[in-house]
Amino acid sequence: MSTPTEQLHPPVMAPGDYTRYKIIMVTMGTVVPLLVAVLFYYKGLFKIQGAGPYLHALPAVNAVLNSLTAVALLTGFYFIRQKNVLAHRTAMATAFALGGLFLLSYVAYHSQVDSTKFGGVGTIRAIYFFLLLTHISLAVVTVALVLFTLYFALTGQYTKHKAIARWTFPVWLYVSVTGVIVYFMISPYYAA
Incomplete structure (x- = not known):
C-alpha cells in the first residue's frame, strides 16, 4: 500500500531503472572526488598555457555559488517542513544544479x-585551517550523500530519502557555508 506522499508525488524513475542509476550514483560518488583530487594535485598534466589570468574571478563566483546553494538548501528545508x-x-534541484x-x-x-x-x-590561522580541513573532508563525503539522497527521491524511496x-x-x-567563510578568509591573499 502506498503512502500519501507516494500517491501525490510518484517516483520520477521507473523501478527498472533503479539498478542502472544506483551504479551511476556509486560511480559518480567515487570518481568525482578522485577526479577533483587528481586535477588539483597534478595541475601540470592538465594546465592550459595562459588560462590562469582569465580565471581570477572564479573564487568569487564559487563563493556566490556556495552562498546560493546554502539559500536553496534552507529554502528546501523550509518547504519540506x-x-x-x-x-x-524545486529548491533541492536548484541546490543540486548550483552545486x-x-x-x-x-x-x-x-x-x-x-x-x-x-x-x-596565530589563532586566525588555526581557525582557517580547521575550517578548510573540515570543509574539504566533508565536501568529499557530500558528493556521495547528495547523489544517494537524490537517487532515493527520484526512485520514490521516500523513507530512505x-x-x-x-x-x-x-x-x-556546512560545506556550502564554510566554503564562503574560507573564501573571505583567504581572499586578501589572492594575487591581483
Missing part, C-alpha cells in the same frame, strides 16, 4: 591556478 513537496523538489556549477568552476580554477597561501597568523537527508542536509549546508 511545510509539507510542500513540489516547492521542496554542479560550483564543482565545474572549482575544478576549472584549481586545475589551472596555483594555490593561494593563507597569510594569517528522509533517513539519508537527515545527514545530507547539515553536512551539505
Whole structure:
C-alpha cells in the first residue's frame, strides 16, 4: 500500500531503472572526488598555457555559488517542513544544479591556478585551517550523500530519502557555508 506522499508525488524513475542509476550514483560518488583530487594535485598534466589570468574571478563566483546553494538548501528545508513537496523538489534541484556549477568552476580554477597561501597568523590561522580541513573532508563525503539522497527521491524511496537527508542536509549546508567563510578568509591573499 502506498503512502500519501507516494500517491501525490510518484517516483520520477521507473523501478527498472533503479539498478542502472544506483551504479551511476556509486560511480559518480567515487570518481568525482578522485577526479577533483587528481586535477588539483597534478595541475601540470592538465594546465592550459595562459588560462590562469582569465580565471581570477572564479573564487568569487564559487563563493556566490556556495552562498546560493546554502539559500536553496534552507529554502528546501523550509518547504519540506511545510509539507510542500513540489516547492521542496524545486529548491533541492536548484541546490543540486548550483552545486554542479560550483564543482565545474572549482575544478576549472584549481586545475589551472596555483594555490593561494593563507597569510594569517596565530589563532586566525588555526581557525582557517580547521575550517578548510573540515570543509574539504566533508565536501568529499557530500558528493556521495547528495547523489544517494537524490537517487532515493527520484526512485520514490521516500523513507530512505528522509533517513539519508537527515545527514545530507547539515553536512551539505556546512560545506556550502564554510566554503564562503574560507573564501573571505583567504581572499586578501589572492594575487591581483
